Amino acid sequence: MENEWKHNADAQNDRRRISRRITLIIVSVILAILLTAAGVGYVFFKNALAPVDESSTKSVKVEIPLGAGTSTIANILKEKGLIANETIFRYYVRYKNESAFQAGTYALSKAMTPDEIIGELKTGTVMKAADVKMTIPEGVTMTRQIAIISKATGFKAEDIEKTLTDEEYIQSLVDRYEMLTSEIQKKGVLYPLEGYLYPATYEFDKGKSVTEIVESMLDEMEKVYSENQSEIESSGMTFHEVLSLGAMVEREAATPNDRREIAGVFKNRLDTGMKLQSDPTVWYGTGRNTALTTLKDLENESRYNTYKYEGIPIGPIATVSKDSIIAVLNPNKTKNVYFFARPPSEKNPNGQILYEETYEAHQQNVVKYKPEWVEYEENKNL
Template sequence: MGNNNEEQPSKKEKLMAESRSRMLDREKESTVVKKVVLSIIGVLVILLVILGLVGYRYVTSSLQPLNPSSEEKIQVEVPIGSTTKEIAKILEDKGIIKSAFVFSYYVKTNNAANFLAGYYELKPSMTLNQIIKDLQKGGSATAGEGANKILVQEGLTMEQIAQSVEKSTKYKKEEFLKLVQDETFLTNMQQKYPQLLDSAMSATNVRYRLEGYLFPATYDYDKKMTLEEIVEDMIKKTDEVMKSFYGTIQAQGKTVQEVLTVASLVEKEGVSYDDRTKIANVFYNRVAEDMPLQTDISVLYSLDTHKELVTEKDLEVDSPYNLYQNKGFGPGPFNNPGLESIKATLNPADTSYLYFLADTKTGKVYFAETYDEHLKLKAKYLD
C-alpha cells in the first residue's frame, strides 16, 4: 500500500467546524423566525386597522337612523323597572335601532336618563335623540293609541302634577289638590292599598299625604274618567312598583314613608344610579351622626317655590320640611321619585362620606368624608 501524505484535520479543528456550522444554522433559523414574527405582526396590524375601520363604520352607522325613509310605526313596550341596557335590547329587537350597545353607550355619554315605562310608537327613521326624548316624555299606559295622556315626570311635586292634570284633562288644579287632601278619599285609598299608605296616613305635619305616592309614568285619560280614577291609577302604579320592595323595607326596619322621603331627596340631588346610591348613603351617615341633612331641596319645598339660588335668609324658613333647621329626613316626601331613586335608597353604597356637592354644569357629584375636604372640592369645582 502507498503512503497517504494528506494531513488529516485535528479533533479541535473538527469541533470548531461543527460549531461554525451550528452557528450558521442558528443564524439561518433566527432569520427565518424574525421573518415569520414580522409577517405575523404585519398581518395583525393590518387586521387591527381593518377591524378599526369596520368598528368605526359600524358605530357611525349605528348612530344614524336605522331606516331614514321608513314611515312605519312600531309599537314598543318598556316594562316598569327596565334598565337602559334592557330598553336598548328591546329597541334593537323591534327594529328601531341598529345596535343596543351603541345606543346604551350614547345614552351614557350624553348623560341621558329618566326613561319612563309604557307603550310607545316609534319609527326606524327616528334619530337616537328623538328616541331618547320620547322615552323621557313617557308612553301610553296601555297598548294602542289612547286618548289624552297625563305625564308625570320623576321628581314632580304634588302641585306640579296638579298642573299636568289640568293641562291634559277637564279637571282644574284646585280640584286635584282638594281631592288629594280629602280625608274620605284618603281613607278609601288606604283601605285598598294598606301596605303602601299606612305609614303615610300615620305621619304628622305633612303637606300632602299622597306626596311621593303618585308614580312617575304616562297615564291614559278619556273624558269618562273621574278625577278619583285618575289619582287612583297613579297610586295603584306606585303600589305595583313597591310590591317587590315591601319585604326589603320591613327587613331594614324602615317604613314606606321613610323610604320614599329619602328617595325624593335622592331624586333631585343625583343623576346617575351610582351617584344616587352614594347620596343615599351620605344622608343615612349624617342622620347616624346626628347631623342635619342640609339639603336645598328641603328649603325650596318649605318655601313652596322654585329658584336657582337659595339665600341665607331662605335657610331660616320655619317649616318641618326645612332640613337645615330640623334633623332627620323630614315629615314626608318632597316630590314623587322614580324607580332608580327608590332602588338607590334601599341599596345605598357603603362609604364614610358625610358631604357631597354637585356641579350642575357637568352633572358630576363630588363626595367628601370631612368638612375641610368638602371645602377644598367646593373651591376647586364650584367657586
C-alpha cells in the first residue's frame, strides 16, 4: 500500500514538472514572438520615419492645396516620393499633435526627415516662383527647340546652336551620360542631341547657362532610359535606334492610341525588309515644313530619308515622349503594314490614321484622301 501511494505521488510530481516545462516553453515562445514583433516594428517605424534618400541633392516641387488635411498631404508627399509610408506619416503627425500646415508650393527634398518636412510645411516658407518657364512639346525638331529656349532665356539662337553642335562639348556628354554613345556623332547626323532633350515644362531661375539648361533636359531623358533599360536591351535595338523609331511614331501618330499601332506597322516593315517610308523623315532631311511630299523630296540624299535607305534612320528627327518610347518597346501585334494620315478637320481635330494590310487598299486611301492635304495646305497659307 505504501509503495502504491509513493508511485502515485511520483507520477503526480512528474506531471507537474512536465506541465511547468510546457508552460515555460509556451511563455518563452510567446515572449520571443513579442520581442521579434517589437524588433520588426521598431525597424519598420524607424525606416518609415527616415529620409527616403539621404544622398539626394535635388529639390522636389510640392503643391499643398488650400484646406488640405493630413491624409491629403500624406498622399501628396508619398506620390512625390518624399515619405516611405503615408499611413505611418499620418499617425506620426497625430502622435506629435502637429497641425497648422500652410498651403503653397514648396521645394522639398528626399533627403529630408518627416520632422524636417513637417517643419517646412508649418512655416509656410514657400518656393519662389521661377524666373523662367518654358515648354518643349513632343514631336518638334531641334530647330524649334532652339527657338523655344532662345525666346525663354534671351540667349541668341545661333549661340545655342553652336553649343549643341560643339564637338568637344558633345564628347564630354557622351563620357558622362550612359544613354549617349558614338551613334550621335556619326557623319550625317544633323544635331547630335536631337531626340535626347526630353519634352516637358521646365522652370528655372535666371542665370542658368545653355549647358545647364541642356543637361537638365538630358537628365530627364536619362531617367526614362534607366527606367526602361532592361526592355531596351532585350529589344535588340540600341537606345539611339529606339529614339529614332520613337521620333517617327511621335510625328506620325494622330492620337495617343495610334502610337503602339504605328510602332507595330514599323516593326512589320523592318521584319520583312521593307523600307520604313515615313514622310516626316524626308521632311527632316530636306528642311521643308510641309505635309506634301514631292518626288524630288523622295530622292534627297539625306541619311534620314527612309524612302531611299533601308532600316532605322541615322538618328531621331524630333523630341520623343516616354509614351512613344514605350510604344516602340511594346508595339501592337498587328497585321497592318500601311497607314495613311488624314489632315486635321472639324470631326477629327488631330487628324485620323487609316490602317491597311494590303498595298491595294492603302493606295485607294491615298487616291481618295490625298486631295484633303492639298486643300489643307492651301487654307494654311491663306
